[in-house]
Amino acid sequence: MTPPTRSIEDLRAEVDQINRELLKLLSQRGAVVAQIGHAKTQEGRPNHYDPAREDQQLKELEALNEGPFTSAAVKMIFKEIFKASLDLEESNDKKQLLVSRKVKVEDTVLDIDGVRIGGDAPPVVIAGPCSIESEAQMEQTAAFLAARGVKILRGGAYKPRTSPYGFQGMGVDGLILGSQVAQANGMLFVTEVMDTRDVEIVAEHADILQVGARNMHNFALLREVGRARRPVLLKRGLSATIEEWLYAAEYILSEGNPEVILCERGIRTYEKWTRNTLDLSAVALAKQETHLPVIVDVTHAAGRRDLLIPLAKAALAVGADGIHVEVHPSPATALSDNEQQLDFEGYERFIGALQGQLKQPVGV
Numbered sequence: 130m131t132p133p134t135r136s137i138e139d140l141r142a143e144v145d146q147i148n149r150e151l152l153k154l155l156s157q158r159g160a161v162v163a164q165i166g167h168a169k170t171q172e173g174r175p176n177h178y179d180p181a182r183e184d185q186q187l188k189e190l191e192a193l194n195e196g197p198f199t200s201a202a203v204k205m206i207f208k209e210i211f212k213a214s215l216d217l218e219e220s221n222d223k224k225q226l227l228v229s230r231k232v233k234v235e236d237t238v239l240d241i242d243g244v245r246i247g248g249d250a251p252p253v254v255i256a257g258p259c260s261i262e263s264e265a266q267m268e269q270t271a272a273f274l275a276a277r278g279v280k281i282l283r284g285g286a287y288k289p290r291t292s293p294y295g296f297q298g299m300g301v302d303g304l305i306l307g308s309q310v311a312q313a314n315g316m317l318f319v320t321e322v323m324d325t326r327d328v329e330i331v332a333e334h335a336d337i338l339q340v341g342a343r344n345m346h347n348f349a350l351l352r353e354v355g356r357a358r359r360p361v362l363l364k365r366g367l368s369a370t371i372e373e374w375l376y377a378a379e380y381i382l383s384e385g386n387p388e389v390i391l392c393e394r395g396i397r398t399y400e401k402w403t404r405n406t407l408d409l410s411a412v413a414l415a416k417q418e419t420h421l422p423v424i425v426d427v428t429h430a431a432g433r434r435d436l437l438i439p440l441a442k443a444a445l446a447v448g449a450d451g452i453h454v455e456v457h458p459s460p461a462t463a464l465s466d467n468e469q470q471l472d473f474e475g476y477e478r479f480i481g482a483l484q485g486q487l488k489q490p491v492g493v
């Protein structure tokens with residue numbers, strides 16, 4: 130065996146020097162890749178991952194590889210570089226999102242005719258029936274809730290039902306009824322808009338436009354409500370990741386409407402004992418990553434009345450800016466969501482249990 134002509138120390142010094150050069154090259158590569166990422170964002174390409182481009186680079190590197198590393202090893206190293214590059218592109222991209230706290234540090238506080246939502250405002254309660262069904266039903270509910278300090282009345286005029294044969298809502302008559310009853314009781318009116326063609330008429334009658342979970346990925350609708358001059362309550366999609374939810378909000382802000390309230394309403398999981406699984410980490414994360422108000426729809430979160438109080442308590446404990454809950458004078462005869470809506474007595478118990486956390490008088 131021929132003795133090594135150079136000492137380990139000497140060789141290590143050379144390795145250190147190569148490391149420094151590799152790092153310099155990696156940083157140079159990162160800077161160029163960041164520019165590619167920026168260009169992709171400018172072009173409106175939300176997905177920066179490009180497997181074909183990665184493949185092309187790997188093939189070229191394989192062809193050029195003279196060893197001593199195997200092609201598999203070279204590929205593995207470069208795949209890590211692509212992954213880090215992609216992370217870099219996407220994190221730079223995120224920094225520029227209008228919803229991001231990196232762009233706007235302070236909380237967005239909505240002030241809708243004197244009702245403040247988000248930031249240092251006390252948590253709001255949004256309550257009302259699932260569907261607008263009749264004058265009597267709306268009047269009774271609004272009077273009951275208004276007397277208990279609720280400032281925002283909900284009620285669906287267009288109902289996205291699982292079955293096309295289910296009750297589909299009262300449409301424009303429902304909008305008129307909901308807004309009149311809310312106004313008569315000194316409340317704001319929030320209702321869902323499902324179709325781009327209805328945004329104008331819904332915005333005419335509602336104080337807040339709701340985009341429902343099933344429409345969170347309806348980008349045409351998101352753009353349209355982004356152009357409306359009304360605040361938007363954006364529910365998280367049934368199977369949407371937090372990132373997808375925030376991008377949906379970004380669609381609205383990017384059209385010039387900064388008044389977005391995020392609403393976590395439970396996501397679809399393998400769990401069968403609850404209708405959905407309330408994702409509280411999404412609430413905490415959305416509050417951390419964005420400056421927007423975040424509320425929790427406890428009614429849909431679990432799909433069962435017996436969990437409403439603990440879920441609402443937990444939501445407020447992680448920092449939710451409000452609670453959305455369905456209330457109906459007679460849930461058993463309601464035309465939708467019988468299992469989930471609270472009757473008036475149930476609402477009293479519910480709100481009583483939250484009194485300490487709501488930081489505001491809720492009783493009469």
Ligand SMILES: O=C(O)C(=O)C[C@]1(C(=O)O)C=C[C@@H](O)C=C1
Nearest residue numbers: 165178179180182183211214215
């Ligand atoms: O070339 C691109 O499109 C890039 O975004 C750069 C890059 C890379 O690091 O080479 C990064 C991620 C993509 O999946 C493909 C390639």
